[in-house]
Amino acid sequence: MDTSGVPNAPNTGTSRTFKFDLDDTCCLKSNPSLTGIVVVWLPLIALVNLASLTYTAREHILILTWQSQVNPSGPPEDYLVVSYTSVPQDVLTDFLQTGVPRKGYVFVEFDWFSQGYSLIHEDDLELLDRYIDFGSHVKRNSDDTLYGTVINASATCTLEPIAYRNYDDSLGEYGSVEFNERLMPRSRTRPEAGSSRPLPLHNVPLSELMHHQQFREDDLIIYRQKLGVIRQVDRDAILRVSNVPVSLVDPNALEVPCIFDDKELIWMPTGQPCRIVDANLQYLEHDFVIPGQYVCTKYKNMRGINGGVVPKEDICSFGHGQVLSTPATEYKVEWLCTNVFGLGTLEISDKIETLRAPVLERDAVKCDFGNLPTEGTVKSDVCLHIGEMVRFRDPKSAFQKYLYQHIPLGETFGYDMNIFQITSKKTALTVKWSDGSVTTEDIKSLCVSTGIDENIWPGSIVVLKDGIEIIDLPASERIPAYIKQLPKHRRHGRSTIRARIVGIVQAVDIREQIATVQWYKDPDVVLLHGGQILAYPYSSLGELSDTVSQVSLYELDVFPCLERLHGDIVLLAPDTIHESALMKGKLNTYNVAGPCTYSYTSSLSLSQVHAYLDAMSISMLDAEWFKSTTTIDTTPLPPRHSYHYQRKLNKKPTADFVGQIIAIETNGDITVRLAATGACRDIRVPFEKIMMVINVGFSSSAGIPAPGDLSTMSMNTTYEDEEGSSIGDEDEWETDEPDEIPDTNTANDYIVPESTEADCFTEADIDTGNGDSRLEMRENSDDVAEQSEEMTLPPEFLILEGIPPSDHHFISKHEARGSVLRTRCIQKELDILSESLPPGIFVRAWESRMDLLRVLFIGPEGTPYEYAPIVLDLHLPGDFPKKPPEAFFHSWISGQGRINPNLYEDGKICLSILGTWPTQNPEETWSATKSTVLQVLVSIMGLVLVKAPFYNEAGYEALAAEGDRQVESNKYTERTFLTTRRYIKYALDHPVSGMEDIVTWNYLPSRVRSIDCDRPLLLRRAIDAALAMIDHHDNSSTGEERRASAFVSRLSLGAVVMLRKYITELEVLEVAATV
Known part of the structure; x- marks a missing residue:
């Protein structure tokens, strides 16, 4: 979607009084270089006190574990709590005892472990950026009746290199590699005399950048015809110590320096290994480090690499240096689903699999939807944030464009140190509002809409409730047992529903609870399991008619299998399949597999999900839309019994069965950005081609329940009489x-x-x-x-x-x-x-x-x-x-x-x-x-x-x-x-x-x-x-x-x-x- 002509938001002449949201990026007004994000104290269970939270997104953190203690006794173990600003003692004491900030205060996690966490008044902070994802639903303020969807996100940022070389005029050449003092112990490091820090790079489009690690936690990957999420990465660490590259025997035995005075340190994490050097300098063990960071470890924990020799020092003494690289050694992947149209024999493993890094990095494709196609106009520049370390996607072009100081690999022992830290960011969001209008907004002027009932948007496929009928379909004794065990829909149980009045929403008037709907001519939509599954091949939306009418929102229904939203990750039937995929056979019984959401099938094993998708693919083969939108590849396959049969099939990994919805038009058109080994590709797909919406599984916070979705909890309570004795007889x-x-x-x-x-x-x-x-x-x-x-x-x-x-x-x-x-x-x-x-x-x-x-x-x-x-x-x-x-x-x-x-x-x-x-x-x-x-x-x-x-x-x-x-x-x-x-x-x-x-x-x-x-x-x-x-x-x-x-x-x-x-x-x- 071309947003160049989209108008900016009107200037109302009034400033919005906002409260900080969870995940907001902020900085100290007194020290703008100290940046962090607003977080919540994770062991927080005191629901009755949650109301005092100042975050408008408080509902996302109501309960994180049902079995935790109700009254946390002091600060949690994993928090290094410090004080950067003046906070009244009673406010701080109350927070440490309850975990709940008083009104007007927020709990901030700063970028570096050594900078810790701090309770800070909102007036002492400046909002820098806001966590609003592509496809998020937003408002200008929490009481606005107009809400919208983010349909484009374009960001520019300022970068600082983590390493540089000073130019020696007398010698006419660059010196050795130095590291940015931002990564050094704060207030202890000063640039050497005569040194000059490189200038930052300004106005760099975020679309030109990627994370400095090839793969990391929560990345969505495609590996040998399977779609999965990386849940854990085990990493090594390579250090430069006394200008010698060394690896570590135990990567977890690294220490990072922390400098405090007596008034600054509030709470040291319980059980935190700590080495006190002097009154103000302490070294804390910490296993998460990044390239360029200043760390130390014992010499006996080092081993030379690439011909390097560990300095001959007391093996029990400590050596200091910078991190050159953090290569992965092992990945733990959770598999979500499979490509049932793929070639060869699919390896069906457990849902959680551990893979060696060289194997995964050789064959896996990262679903990087920020890697824009050359003709693509829709951007989703929200995946990288202030404080993160990044690289240029195209270093050669970037060097010519920005003329930054490129560090040759030979200067850093073959490790690429052309890494930058994002120090500031400016994001413009294009929002399509519920009334159909489109504007461009500064991300800081919006907040995420958390409305409980806002599930009907322009582009939504809706069903008129008066046109719904419950029908009986032929029962089949051959329905797999696992299908019968799928959960009931909360509205309609396991009923089979026929919807004959179906339309696409054009606009929504929230104040009057009215939707403008354009109706399909002769739809015949059959929904299984109470609306969780779109029945193939019995369902057809047909063509849109010219009939448009206004309908009460209370008269409309939305079913999970019909929902498609901006930003959704989707599993597709590829636009090109091999002719061997057509030999799947026929379904002899009534089919109970059809498009649905991943969350609906998440309780199934990977083999069961594969069987479900395979049954769906069989039902698609004879559909007219499938025949008209699919190209058949007739290339001969290698001999099936060949020793290298499977390897040849996997040599060129395919990723065209996974994509992200980047546009949903009110005429029913859906544009999907396909994952690829290089730049992505945008295609238009028919509604029926989307087999599954992958609606869970990416971030670690996905399991946090939203309001209205919290299940009844079990509580182990001991009952006592007024004297404190248990009641037993x-x-x-x-x-x-x-x-x-x-x-x-x-x-x-x-x-x-x-x-x-x-x-x-x-x-x-x-x-x-x-x-x-x-x-x-x-x-x-x-x-x-x-x-x-x-x-x-x-x-x-x-x-x-x-x-x-x-x-x-x-x-x-x-x-x-x-x-x-x-x-x-x-x-x-x-x-x-x-x-x-x-x-x-x-x-x-x-x-x-x-x-x-x-x-x-x-x-x-x-x-x-x-x-x-x-x-x-x-x-x-x-x-x-x-x-x-x-x-x-x-x-x-x-x-x-x-x-x-x-x-x-x-x-x-x-x-x-x-x-x-x-x-x-x-x-x-x-x-x-x-x-x-x-x-x-x-x-x-x-x-x-x-x-x-x-x-x-x-x-x-x-x-x-x-x-x-x-x-x-x-x-x-x-x-x-x-x-x-x-x-x-x-x-x-x-x-x-x-x-x-x-x-x-x-x-x-x-x-x-x-x-x-x-x-x-x-x-x-x-x-x-x-x-x-x-x-x-x-x-x-x-x-x-x-x-x-x-x-x-x-x-x-x-x-x-x-x-x-x-x-x-x-x-x-x-x-x-x-x-």
């Missing part, structure tokens, strides 16, 4: 009186629904059924749903006769043989519930299974849950009350997204009192002596079913207090409100077992009006409230002070479209109830 159990409900903040903060029935009945109206017991019982008969006209207000708590319903989530769990203690505890819990349930919470238990409960919440007014029925199942486990209850949330409208960050679509409930979310505050965890089931229910009502559920995400509390991310919060609330309207319809269409009378009484009108009490008529109230919100939208403008409701200031147009549909459905139910 019945004699140690202390019971409270029934009326002594624990005094917690959750019990005081919940919102009580304003139901009308509260004033319409007395205790005499309720049939207790047993005058000697506070607990009420009723037979769980099948005709509960058919309420008589004389039905009265159902009790909030009731024990039913019979067995629990079959749809109770925990019905399959066998009831534990109860001890006297457990039985007494359960009875006590039921007593409390029978007396103390607040309005809006209904509980049912069963006489045959007292360990099972079902709870119905009526959503509190003034929240997006208002009038909606929320149903939970509870199980009191065998070790109750030592362990908290198990809970399951019935997410009836699967596939519409969560209605709360704490309520998962698979039924998980993340709450500290349930032991499913870690917390630093022990008062928030389950206590065997203090906590009750009532406390759990009140916590859910008061802390989960709230006005602004977006801020329930861990660490977002401070955002709510500061009003940050308000746009995302409003969107989340609006979507939750729409989804919970469907909960009302579902509960009325599908009677909730054990709760039928509660739903009928609270929602539906009575056929005969009672003279004693009117029903709440929540169905009518929900309809009226929705109509009022629509009327507000139609008769008000954005920014008007009058609000649509207590939780939504104004509905979007997209929400109004959907709400009208839901109102119609609810009114039909209301009419049917009165007939």
Whole structure:
């Protein structure tokens, strides 16, 4: 894409007040040469304190390991913490104890190990660069309603050589090689008299540079028809000591010098080998070094190379020198997938393989998509950062262009020291915004968009929900077992879906939640496994029609197998294949292999992934698009039984089956940059040619969970009484009186629904059924749903006769043989519930299974849950009350997204009192002596079913207090409100077992009006409230002070479209109830 004519961003005349993001590159204002990146303290687990983090990308580091301790006791082992600026002692002490910077401070990792880490106030730092990748989704600020995709990244930088030679005018020649003092011990090294440092190189395009190492960790490589990621590199180190090249017996026994004064050193890493030379100079062992770096090691650890002789010194004394090279000795590679169209016999190994460096470096191709094709215009100059060491891709051309001082190999014992350090960088990003406009922006003026629901972009292929149907396809007994074990889709399980209304998004209006879509003429798209797999050869998008319409975002669905994004690494069917690949045979059964994402198949072994891709390739061979876009190579192969058969086939490694998407047009065209042994090549490919999106596996941070994707964690908790003793038998159990409900903040903060029935009945109206017991019982008969006209207000708590319903989530769990203690505890819990349930919470238990409960919440007014029925199942486990209850949330409208960050679509409930979310505050965890089931229910009502559920995400509390991310919060609330309207319809269409009378009484009108009490008529109230919100939208403008409701200031147009549909459905139910 040619971006030369793209306009710059408009100058608004206002400066953006920003906060530092994770991975931001910054420098000290007082010492600009000291650069580093903003990081997070990795052992940080204190979720309740994450809100005090100043990074807007805090959500990416919520939890890094579930099993870590909650309260870190002092600084972690691997951090060298120093002080460069003045930080109040209480701020520093608090940080060292908790690992959480106070507001206004960030934790910075500087470029060199000897420079350490430091806690620094934001005002003492200057932002130099930002980590925004090609294809990233960005905003100008976190509350902007306009978001975009980075479609081009062009950067220039300033370079400093790590080595140079001074010119001697008297001799008329250059002297010996010297090294840049940046790599020397800071404040100890001074340039020699008469020496002159070489001038830096300015305005060097990043596209002309590459990393100084041929291969490194996280590189994507192609090796013998396999695609993999380098996970670990073992390296040697070559030093220049006394002008002699030496290698090391033990590369890990290197030391780097660190200079501190007493006020500068805050914390030395625990267990760090350290050699103190004097009061201010210490040498620390460190095994990660780079060319040009000043290091030392014992002479006995050296051995001469290339004819060099180690200086004759005391073998136990230390020699000093510079690193000349760090050659790799071994690579550990994780294999992802294979080229099933390749020639020869494919070597299928384990997913993790160790390869000797000479073998890999000889035969592997690095997927270097920054190596631009000569005709390429799209750049992705974001892979190299300030502080990194680089080389020129074309040293000869660079020498002629920049006239820098080239160091001959003979001056450095054959090791290439023409390496440069990036000291500054300026990046311009071309952004295609959601409204279709394109601008060029300075990278520092943007931030990464972390919106939870922003998955529809210009160029996205979308499906109209009303055009989706679930179909049955012929079952096959020959489907491999591993296919059946692939995970279910979170929305549609393993259903087979046919989509007949499919289109491409042209533009998106986020404020109004409207997308402009151009539709395909006659698409017939079959999706397997709930939308994870595009079925071959049964699917066809067809041609785009001229029909363009505006559609509510809530009416559209996006499936993983249809998603293609800028920057995606993709596996392709090559444009040229050998004729031998056509002899794969035919599939005799229904094919279950088709385009998907790598993450979907990541649980499979490499041989299983290969079998999956091979089945897909067979189904592609007869497709018309495949025949029209593929060239057949008829070159004769070497004799199959030849000794050198495989070697000849691998002699010229092919890489044309892997590429990166660099352009997605709104007409459906996709441009892919192919990997190659030299410069890359850009090609246009049909949608169907992309076999797999390789969406995981590159960086080490890929495993960090995003918000909304954190699984329920197991927590090993020891329960103690108030004296600190473990609770182990019945004699140690202390019971409270029934009326002594624990005094917690959750019990005081919940919102009580304003139901009308509260004033319409007395205790005499309720049939207790047993005058000697506070607990009420009723037979769980099948005709509960058919309420008589004389039905009265159902009790909030009731024990039913019979067995629990079959749809109770925990019905399959066998009831534990109860001890006297457990039985007494359960009875006590039921007593409390029978007396103390607040309005809006209904509980049912069963006489045959007292360990099972079902709870119905009526959503509190003034929240997006208002009038909606929320149903939970509870199980009191065998070790109750030592362990908290198990809970399951019935997410009836699967596939519409969560209605709360704490309520998962698979039924998980993340709450500290349930032991499913870690917390630093022990008062928030389950206590065997203090906590009750009532406390759990009140916590859910008061802390989960709230006005602004977006801020329930861990660490977002401070955002709510500061009003940050308000746009995302409003969107989340609006979507939750729409989804919970469907909960009302579902509960009325599908009677909730054990709760039928509660739903009928609270929602539906009575056929005969009672003279004693009117029903709440929540169905009518929900309809009226929705109509009022629509009327507000139609008769008000954005920014008007009058609000649509207590939780939504104004509905979007997209929400109004959907709400009208839901109102119609609810009114039909209301009419049917009165007939």
